[in-house]
Amino acid sequence: xxxxxxxxxxxxxxxxxxxxxxxxxxxxxxxxxxxxxxxxxxxxxxxxxxxxxxxxxxxxxxxxxxxxxxxxxxxxxxxxxxxxxxxxxxxxxxxxxxxxxxxxxxxxxxxxxxxxxxxxxxxxxxxxxxxxxxxxxxxxxxxxxxxxxxxxxxxxxxxxxxxxxxxxxxx
Ligand code: OFO
Numbered sequence: 001x002x003x004x005x006x007x008x009x010x011x012x013x014x015x016x017x018x019x020x021x022x023x024x025x026x027x028x029x030x031x032x033x034x035x036x037x038x039x040x041x042x043x044x045x046x047x048x049x050x051x052x053x054x055x056x057x058x059x060x061x062x063x064x065x066x067x068x069x070x071x072x073x074x075x076x077x078x079x080x081x082x083x084x085x086x087x088x089x090x091x092x093x094x095x096x097x098x099x100x101x102x103x104x105x106x107x108x109x110x111x112x113x114x115x116x117x118x119x120x121x122x123x124x125x126x127x128x129x130x131x132x133x134x135x136x137x138x139x140x141x142x143x144x145x146x147x148x149x150x151x152x153x154x155x156x157x158x159x160x161x162x163x164x165x166x167x168x169x170x171x
Contacts (some may be wrong), residue, residue, distance in 0.1 A: 002066035003113035009104055010057045010116070015071035016100060017057065021050035023093060026076040027086045036151075038159025039083055042137070045161045046090075053126070060119050084145055087138040094134050098127040 002010075028043035061068050080086035101123045108117035137158065144150025 002061060002064035002116060003111040005111055006108055006113045006116045007061055007066040009107055010061055011069050012071060013100065013104060014054045014057045014068065015073060016097060017050050017054035018073050019076065020093065020097065021047040022073055023076040024050060026078055027080065030080060031083060036083065036155045038155035038157065042158040042161045060116065064115065084138065084141045087134060087141055090134045091131065091138055094127065094130045098131060101127055
């Protein structure tokens, strides 16, 4: 059975992962409207990935006879000045999420909930990837911020991103 304090903290983390999905989806809708469909596609894929993160916590809690209690998701911002400013926010957000995952690791150690700690190892590794991929896009966008042609090239490249959940959706 899952430790009670860990269960509560995991419920809060489900809300944070759902908020991450909301945030990326909100960015996706703006850049779609701005004609940057590739950037929008990348962000949409990221939003779907965030939902899979929330579901990992959901499944872990239910498999271990815990109880999922869903929290309210706050409204994300709906406008950014530019793709650079959106990806700066995204990076800040991922750094925040990394900190939260680290706090959860500390809690599982304190509570001796080793099964939950094992689940979190996946998230520790994933956060390295999350920060890395957002910061790579940010770097590319910074490089082309004075060049509409360059921006269109980056947009085209980012449009190639899909994740398994989307491929299933298309089939
Ligand atoms: Fe769930 O990793 Fe981003 O927020």
